[in-house]
Amino acid sequence: METIYLDNNATTRVDPEVVETMLPYFTEQFGNPSSLHEYGNRVGLALKKARGQIQALLGAEYDTEIVFTSCGTESDSTAILSALKAQPQRREIITTQVEHPAVLALCEHLEKEGYTVHYLAVDGQGRLDLEQYQSLLSEQTAIVSVMWANNETGTFFPVLEMAEMAHARGVMFHTDAVQAVGKIPMDLKNSKIDMLSLSGHKLHGPKGIGVLYLRRGTRFRPLLRGGHQERGRRAGTENAASIVALGKAAELALQAMEHENTEVRRLRDKLEKGILSQVNYAFITGDPDNRLPNTSNIAFEYIEGESILLMLNKFGIAASSGSACTSGSLEPSHVMRAMGLPYTAAHGTVRFSLSRDTTEADIDRVIVVLPGIIDQLRTLSPYWKYNAPVKESFDPAYA
Amino acid sequence: MWNYSEKVQEHFFNPRNAGELEEANGIGDVGSLSCGDALRLMLKVDPDTETILDARFQTFGCGSAIASSSALTEIIKGKTLDEALAVSNQDIADYLDGLPPEKMHCSVMGREALQAAVANYKGEEWSDDHEEGALVCKCFAIDEVMIEDTIRANHLSTVQDVTHYTKAGGGCSACHEGIEDILNRVLAERGEAPVGSNLQPSDSRSEGHIIPDDQVSGVWVSSSAGEKAMTAADVAADAMAALSQIELPDTPVVPDTAPVTGNTAKPVMNNLQRMRRIEAVIERVRPQLQRDHGDVELIDIDGSNIHIRLTGACTNCQLASMTLSGIQQQMMEELGEFVKLIPVKSAAVGV
Structure with missing residues (x-):
């Protein structure tokens, strides 16, 4: 059976061209870029080229603003911890309730260490209240960390505007752009963003490689010390093969940017229309008019997300869910809770995330298969009868 | 993806006895939409013999919730009510060749629905005293509520105590930080110093014996508070000791005073x-x-x-x-x- 991969916000297939580019760096090009001989020199030049490719994708002013890390999570941690260490008199952080755990879990940890963290709330469509944000910016704020696009709903936050607002108050601004990089054009040199995190495997590069964009002149304290690599900003021998690969992935992402925002978007919209026209009690979560072109998060009321995923998987379709049961926690995703999704739908969200690999046939098949799955699970549910909810007659006293 | 057994998958994709049971005379409803799982169990009971003639279910929930419901109906059909009530949630999990620890609550829900359905048949009220929280210890499937309740009830103050009483933390030890967080919360309510302070050698409460490394597993370990910092092996050994107390009541209870070393404690035997x-x-x-x-x-x-x-x-x-x-x-x-x-x-x- 042909499998259909619609979980590209989790990870993407490494582009074959990227694989081809990286392979020699495991074999003949094995040198340490720090070495003063030909082996090292060749790898050093390759890293320089990769830095330039990523600079181009981000629209950064200098290639030295690109610092290679091991992943998006490391970039996030480095950015936030650096801001705190570099400005010890500032003890507050501003972030949002719907950040990735890479930021949220760190912030919760920092709260225990005595820092104050302000978590901006979102409305029902996942949008921030910029007035609330403005009122929280102060001389106490060490850093603002706000994601560019939400990983679950794809909803954009107005990071360019928010960075301007932060700078106007003399506050440093970081954005976790792991989902946005490669999907929308960026021009960091003409923005006020000080730091930005990205991850290789979200844009058809390998896992285990990330970048922290660090605007020239930004006060910085490294997370890892012990070597001069990355100009002393991230010690540790460079992951040369993956860096070269990420450079190639960035180049390809730039080439595919147009396709992402036309063709991928068209397929995503077709998928949503195809499903919602056949399935009742279902709706799109997040802000439909302001989100990533590849992401669709649909809530199906009165059924549970994990069982939808298991059924889809049986039909060779890979998607993901914000349901509690997929993560082993008892609560549905923090993003869905923050948006105040109705309790009838909070456990039944399914995320489809497309990529440039997605085909028309993939989407057509999902549109054919999914309504039957929803119907079957609703038939099993005590909350459903005759194609409509019956929750009045099923209300256990023991929750 | 969960590591579901073949049997769980099979019961999920082909649930037995799904749907409404028109002639049901015992109905058990548990769960809720906001909790993410809910189950209605319907029984048709023969009033003369109290035998379950038929059982059907309707479930809203994840794969293992649906599979557990299906398994439950298969297990109890043909049983008398008393026999059915003897079915434990572990029996349901065993029938399915096991459930992932995070999913054991699905089998618990099945058992609760059964109790509720039997109570409904008998015209009684069934009250649920079951509360569950986020899973903390994945090795032994111990949740936050259980840990917190046990800490309060027994005035525990160290991770090691918690392991003694609940088994939580006795396995891979990855959850020790999480247990410390819960402890610190409760200790703060009691106005006591946080967990870390117990590990300081200068702490006045540290009266326990220092156990030389070379015989670390050869000595009974005191379960009193204020023990010195322990190795993971100690904690694990203690966890098993605690486990044995729970499941094997005839085992001598570990003394909670000073450690006792061997030969003087018991008479010489041949x-x-x-x-x-x-x-x-x-x-x-x-x-x-x-x-x-x-x-x-x-x-x-x-x-x-x-x-x-x-x-x-x-x-x-x-x-x-x-x-x-x-x-x-x-x-x-x-x-x-x-x-x-x-x-x-x-x-x-x-x-």
Whole structure:
């Protein structure tokens, strides 16, 4: 059976061209870029080229603003911890309730260490209240960390505007752009963003490689010390093969940017229309008019997300869910809770995330298969009868 | 993706007895939409014999919730109400060849629906005293509510205490930070110092014995608060000791005063008596291991060295060293002397 991969916000297939580019760096090009001989020199030049490719994708002013890390999570941690260490008199952080755990879990940890963290709330469509944000910016704020696009709903936050607002108050601004990089054009040199995190495997590069964009002149304290690599900003021998690969992935992402925002978007919209026209009690979560072109998060009321995923998987379709049961926690995703999704739908969200690999046939098949799955699970549910909810007659006293 | 057994998947994709039961005379409803799972169990009971003639279910929930419901109906059909009530959530999980620890609550929900349905048939009210929280210890499936309640009820103040009382933290120890967080929250309410302070050698409450590393597993460990910093092996050994107390009531209770070392604690016995006692311990732990598809056999007794072999699922089990420590602990309690358990060949583990 042909499998259909619609979980590209989790990870993407490494582009074959990227694989081809990286392979020699495991074999003949094995040198340490720090070495003063030909082996090292060749790898050093390759890293320089990769830095330039990523600079181009981000629209950064200098290639030295690109610092290679091991992943998006490391970039996030480095950015936030650096801001705190570099400005010890500032003890507050501003972030949002719907950040990735890479930021949220760190912030919760920092709260225990005595820092104050302000978590901006979102409305029902996942949008921030910029007035609330403005009122929280102060001389106490060490850093603002706000994601560019939400990983679950794809909803954009107005990071360019928010960075301007932060700078106007003399506050440093970081954005976790792991989902946005490669999907929308960026021009960091003409923005006020000080730091930005990205991850290789979200844009058809390998896992285990990330970048922290660090605007020239930004006060910085490294997370890892012990070597001069990355100009002393991230010690540790460079992951040369993956860096070269990420450079190639960035180049390809730039080439595919147009396709992402036309063709991928068209397929995503077709998928949503195809499903919602056949399935009742279902709706799109997040802000439909302001989100990533590849992401669709649909809530199906009165059924549970994990069982939808298991059924889809049986039909060779890979998607993901914000349901509690997929993560082993008892609560549905923090993003869905923050948006105040109705309790009838909070456990039944399914995320489809497309990529440039997605085909028309993939989407057509999902549109054919999914309504039957929803119907079957609703038939099993005590909350459903005759194609409509019956929750009045099923209300256990023991929750 | 969860590591669901074939049987769970099979019952999910082809649920037995799904749908409404028109002639139901006992209905149990549990769960809620906001909790993410809910189950209606419908029974048709023969009033003369109190036998369950038919059982059907409707479930809103994840794969294992649906599979657990399906399994439950299959198990109880044809049983009398009393027989059915004897079905435990573990029975439901066993019927499905096991559930991931995070999913055990699905089998609990099945059992609750059964109790509710029987109560409904008898015209009684069934009250639910079950509360659950986020899973903290994944090795033993212990949740936050249970840990917090146990800390409060028993005035616990160290991670080691929590492991003694709940087993939580006795396995891979990855959740120790989480347990400390819960402890610190409760300790703060009680106005006591946070957990970390117990580990300071200068702390006035540290009256426990310092255990030399070379005999760390050869001494009974006090369960009193204020123990010195412990190695993971100690905690694991303690966890098994606590486990044995719970599941094997005839095992001597670990003294919670000062540690007792071997020979003075029990009268001297002859070789034959000693051997029988060793065998008895082995026999006693076997059902526990067999439940997890493992087993243990006694190979040889050479003074204080007892050679055993772990087989079946124990062979490659990451918790095998913990199992060994646990058996060793029970062995020492039974014999009242220091013994060392030595795994032979097939058990590729070190104590």
